[in-house]
Each structure stands twice: as C-alpha cells, then as structure tokens.
Amino acid sequence: MPTLGRSLIAKIFLVSFLSVHVPLIALIIHLLSGFDTGPVPVFTLILVATLVGTAICLFAIWRFIRPLHHLAEALMKYPQDKSVLKLQSEGADEIAIVTDVTKSMLWQVEELTKKLKHQATTDFLTGLGNRRWLTEQLPAAQSQAERSNEPLSVILFDLDKFKHINDEHGHEVGDNVLMIVGEIVKDSLRPYDLAARIGGEEFCIILPRTSGEAALSIAERLRAAFEASYLDPLPIGRVTCSFGVVQAGPDERLQQLLRRADTALYKAKAAGRNTVIGVFADKNI
Known part of the structure; x- marks a missing residue:
C-alpha cells in the first residue's frame, strides 16, 4: 500500500476522519476536565468544535488540491504561455505524479513540434x-x-x-x-x-x-x-x-x-x- 505522503486519497481520508471527530474529541476532553456539563456550554463547545473541524478539513483539502489547481490554470494557458513546463511538483502524491507526467509529455510535444517545423521548412538534401x-x-x-x-x-x-x-x-x-x-x-x-x-x-x-x-x-x-x-x-x-x-x-x-x-x-x-x-x-x- 502507498504511504500516507504518496497517497492523496489517504491524506484526504485521514483529515476528513479527524475533522469529523473534532467535536467528539473536544467533548471528551471537556468532560474529563470537569468543566460545566450543562446543555448550553456543551452545545456551544460542540458547535465551535464542529466549525473548527470543518475549517481544518477545508483548509487541509485546499492545500492538498492546490497543485492541481495550478496545473489546470497552466494547462489552460498553454501553448501561448509555456509556464506549465516550469511547474514544480509538490510532494509525491498522485497530483505530483500527474504534474511530472504532464510536463514530460508536453516537453516531448515541444521537441516533436520543433522537429516537424524544421522538417517542414528545411530542404532535407541541402540543409537550406x-x-x-x-x-x-x-x-x-x-x-x-x-x-x-x-x-x-x-x-x-x-x-x-x-x-x-x-x-x-x-x-x-x-x-x-x-x-x-x-x-x-x-x-x-x-x-x-x-x-x-x-x-x-x-x-x-x-x-x-x-x-x-x-x-x-x-x-x-x-x-x-x-x-x-x-x-x-x-x-x-x-x-x-x-x-x-x-x-x-x-x-x-x-x-x-x-x-x-x-x-x-x-x-x-x-x-x-x-x-x-x-x-x-x-x-x-
């Protein structure tokens, strides 16, 4: 099985799992600490913990898929802007693999295009x-x-x-x-x-x-x-x-x-x- 750093799915699953359980973890800590167990404090705690967990989950997922967003933007500007060829892959997960493979394929397309253009504009016998x-x-x-x-x-x-x-x-x-x-x-x-x-x-x-x-x-x-x-x-x-x-x-x-x-x-x-x-x-x- 892929390690956590190499699997986008595993990272998203782990973050989602932990974020969903933030309210429960906060409630357990609250009860074990001997704080007020009245309905209002408990409800407020759960509400705040839910919001915090949701924010953490969204932020983490955004960080995970941000390289994919950058790749998509760069591809939309290609071929007018060749910045996609300069993208640096972040990490070693599936998005990083897709970025590297995309860059490799586009480099091959660029080289093939140059060769075809040279062949189309050059006389093969004289080199003129x-x-x-x-x-x-x-x-x-x-x-x-x-x-x-x-x-x-x-x-x-x-x-x-x-x-x-x-x-x-x-x-x-x-x-x-x-x-x-x-x-x-x-x-x-x-x-x-x-x-x-x-x-x-x-x-x-x-x-x-x-x-x-x-x-x-x-x-x-x-x-x-x-x-x-x-x-x-x-x-x-x-x-x-x-x-x-x-x-x-x-x-x-x-x-x-x-x-x-x-x-x-x-x-x-x-x-x-x-x-x-x-x-x-x-x-x-």
Whole structure:
C-alpha cells in the first residue's frame, strides 16, 4: 500500500476522519476536565468544535488540491504561455505524479513540434530553407530593412545543365551536387542572410543590409566557388550556376522579387551560363 505522503486519497481520508471527530474529541476532553456539563456550554463547545473541524478539513483539502489547481490554470494557458513546463511538483502524491507526467509529455510535444517545423521548412538534401520558409522569413527581413533604411538584395541561381548530370551519372550524383551547393552557400553567407532551395535545382538568397552592387560581388564569389568544386566522377568546372541579382524595392513581395530575379537569371542563361547578371533600375550589370 502507498504511504500516507504518496497517497492523496489517504491524506484526504485521514483529515476528513479527524475533522469529523473534532467535536467528539473536544467533548471528551471537556468532560474529563470537569468543566460545566450543562446543555448550553456543551452545545456551544460542540458547535465551535464542529466549525473548527470543518475549517481544518477545508483548509487541509485546499492545500492538498492546490497543485492541481495550478496545473489546470497552466494547462489552460498553454501553448501561448509555456509556464506549465516550469511547474514544480509538490510532494509525491498522485497530483505530483500527474504534474511530472504532464510536463514530460508536453516537453516531448515541444521537441516533436520543433522537429516537424524544421522538417517542414528545411530542404532535407541541402540543409537550406525551402520555399515556404523563405516566404515566411522575407516579410520580417523587408520590414527590418525599411525601418533601418537599409538595402536588401536577392540572388536567384540554378545549376547549369543539371538534368544532364542526373541523366549521365544518376540521381545519386545529382543529389551530391545539390548537397555540395548547399554547403558552399552555408559557408559563404553571413549569419543573418537567408538561403533556400526553392525548386529542383533553383536556389534563392536574401541579403539584408546589402546593395545590388554588393550582391553582385557575393554572387560572383559563389559562382567561382561552385566552378572550383570537385565531385567524382564530375570534372572540376562541371558544376556551374547562373545567377540573377536584383535589389528589392519598397513593399515588393517575394513573387515580384523572384520574377525580376528570374528575368536576370534568364539573361545569364542566354549569355552562356556560368554567369552573373544584375538588373537594377532597368539596367543590366
């Protein structure tokens, strides 16, 4: 059987039992002490003892179930308020067990939610974000750029003749190429830059605090890094990309940015691939 400290039922039963018998215990003590046994003193004693016993019982039960009340309040505020995860279990009874188990389950839910969110917003091959993630992140980046009166630029690029790599060497080699591209991008960008794979072999990079001219330099460095990469059985220089670079305008949405960047990318393809083209204020660079 559970000990008294580990059983809420046992504690409530014991308190209730003792509280109910407070009038009887008080009466016995009164009689054994030789006090007045008249009806009025005895009635008054029993009445007061009953009230005292009831108050003790209610107070004790309130103390016992107060942790359950705190748990219920915290759960009602979840998930807006994560305070339930910080609750400290009091004692070792059933309420403490329920509190600990609830916290453990919610921690697992939080971890699973993080993993699912990461999987839903991350490209599994490259480790970069995906199109959905980029769509969610861009408004905040644009708002920050507007508040700070700083430029924001976009690089759109894709792998040249990627289908030929898959057709000639198989999809495993193609996947390895995508992973190398992802690693080069991650190693080349700043912590606050945003990079995502938005299509099969198409990538997009959002560059806060970066003018169009500076974005051109970044794209050129990436172009050279891709060209210099090596992946067996492909020769050095086989992995190349074409780049379109634009600087974002005020309140320009992602689709508008991508459309302009795609125009620049198309010109880079038409210029012979493995090329960087920027389109700024109706000028090609």
